[in-house]
Amino acid sequence: MLKAELRRTASAARRALPAAEVARRSAALLQQLQQHFEMAQWRWLHVSLPAARQHEPDTWPIIRWLWAEHPAVQVAVPVVQADGVTLRHYHLNPDTRLVESRWGIPEPVGAAEVAPAAIDAVLLPLLAFDERGQRVGYGKGFYDRFLAECRPETLRIGISLEPPVPQITDVWPGDMPLHACLTPDRVWLF
Template identity: 55%
Template structure:
């Protein structure tokens, strides 16, 4: 990977490498990400974990394995996921429960269907940790996503001390520096690959 590059360079290269993974490799590496999260972070102390639901056509980490693990082990951890709002630039967040319903949005991303009982709204200040999608990260925890700014706006609403944990299927170390970080970009506190965890 690059020592220093723009977000566009990093995005293009990382997405191509990730898209080259077959479905079996995506599943295997997603399991490793889950294992690293539950072994190396104080999940038992968290009340709320926010996670993204994977966009399969872009080979995103399969977080359904994380969800199934929490529910099958009957962990006291509660889960939340984002829903893109009609303005197309902001997110609201709703609880994921075994009884809740999901739907596909216009981008093909699975979202919980809001419901006062099975999927109530969850406010960012409640969250203990957020699993963040990304394509690359640098040594200060700055990340490269798809460029929409959804997560930076969302993470800025969380309370101080919330852990922002990036997930990457590629076993890529942080690059030295992302050249075009913006003042509104929110850095991660940790970064997980199938082979290692970095903390910032």
């Protein structure tokens, strides 16, 4: 399938999910993360904060669980910069003040910046992914550019409310494939 087609169909399917179903599937993503990944060796985990109006997976249960059970793992979150094409990354802790961006995404205020090279694993937002580990995001390339700045061994873990499609046919050399993807029913490894 082509990325543009996947963006349309995946966005529509996700918007059609009732809030309770998004919450149920998001809780299952946390269970998959707990069962399949050893986080003790991670110092920094990068997590996107959900845009609730887009019915994105709710990452707050993951973040709160990390704060409670793995306090040595620090959480970094992205902020889209004024240029509209760049992400910067900031430390998120329980005391961080948040404001909502124009896209409906919570963003930290006054938090310390985190360099991409410091990040050990990234939970990647996506609209769809395929059985080979290719992903489709919103089409701006934010995460591909960010992942290129991370260390080569940084884990790229997608988070998806839906299972994969067989194949995304229009990948390009700058696309950064996933190492794994969490879904409510299982973890896909690539």
